[in-house]
Amino acid sequence: MSATIIDGKAFAARIRQQVADHVARMKADHGLTPGLAVVLVGEDPASQVYVRSKGKQTVECGMASFEHKLEADTSEADLLALIDRLNADPAVHGILVQLPLPGHLNSDLVINRIDPAKDVDGFHISNVGLLGTGQKAMVPCTPLGSLMMLRDHHGSLSGMNAVVVGRSNIVGKPMAQLLLGDSCTVTIAHSRTRDLPAVCRAADILVAAVGRPEMIQGDWVKPGATVIDVGINRVERDGKSRLVGDVDFDSAAAVAGAITPVPGGVGPMTIACLLANTLTAACRTHGLPEPEGLTA
C-alpha cells in the first residue's frame, strides 16, 4: 500500500471541537444555544444507531438535542404536523428527518415541508436550487464532509479532473455541484456509463457513491489520484458481518495517492457536518457571523 490514508475519524473530531468552541462563545456572548431536532420514523436498526449518535454528539458540542421517535405506521399528516411545529419552534435551528422513511411516506413531500433555513440536511428543493446556482445554501452533510477532506488534503482543487460515480440526490449530484464550485472539471458517472473503468482512470479526484460493495477496483484508479469512498455496505465475510465501501480498498490503496477508508473515512464526517450545519443555521437565523471553515 502506498496511499496516504485520510483519517475521517480524526478530522471529524477536529470539526466537532471547532463547533463546540463556537457554540460556547455564542452562549457566552449572546445567550444563544443552537438546537437540532431529529425525527426518526420506525425502527430501522441502522437508523436508530445514527440517530442515537446524532443526539449524543449534539449534546457533547453544547447544543440542544430534540429527538422525536415515531411509530413505523405514523401517518403522513401526523409527520407533517410535527414538522410544522418544529418549523415554528424558536429553540429549533435545525431539523433532520432520518432517511429512509417507511414506504407509505413520501420523502420529497416530507423534506420539502421543512423550513429551508432549518434544513440542515440540505435536501429541501430550495437548498438544492441555491447550491446548483452557486448561492449560499444549506449543503448536504456527506458531500460537505468529503469536500472538507479534499480541501484539507490538496489546498486548491482548481482545474482538477473529478469523477463522481453515482447520481443520487443525497450524495452524487450535490458532490458534483460542490466540486464544480471549487473549479474542478466534473464528470458524473453511473451504472450505465460506457467504459466506466476508463472514465474513472481519468480522475485526479474519484468519488465513489454508487452503493455497490467494492465495485471500484485498483486498476480503475489513476496512479496518485485521491479516492473518496462514500459507500457504506454491510457484507458477510467468513461468516462475519463487516462494513466495506464502494472501492476495493487494498487494490485501490496500492495505486492511489490518498484514500478514505471504510469505516473511519467519510462516515464520521457526515455527523460532524450535521453539527456544523446546525451551528451555521443558528448563526444565519440570528444574523451572527458564520463559523469559518465549516461551510462550503
Ligand SMILES: Nc1nc2c(c(=O)[nH]1)N[C@@H](CN(C=O)c1ccc(C(=O)N[C@@H](CCC(=O)O)C(=O)O)cc1)CN2
Ligand atoms: N436524513 C439523513 N438520512 C441519512 C443520511 C443523512 O445524511 N441524512 N445519511 C445516511 C446515514 N448516516 C446519517 O444519517 C450516517 C451513515 C454512516 C455514518 C458513520 O459514521 N459510519 C461509520 C460506520 C458506522 C457503523 O459501524 O455502522 C463509518 O463509516 O466509519 C454516520 C452517519 C443515511 N440516512
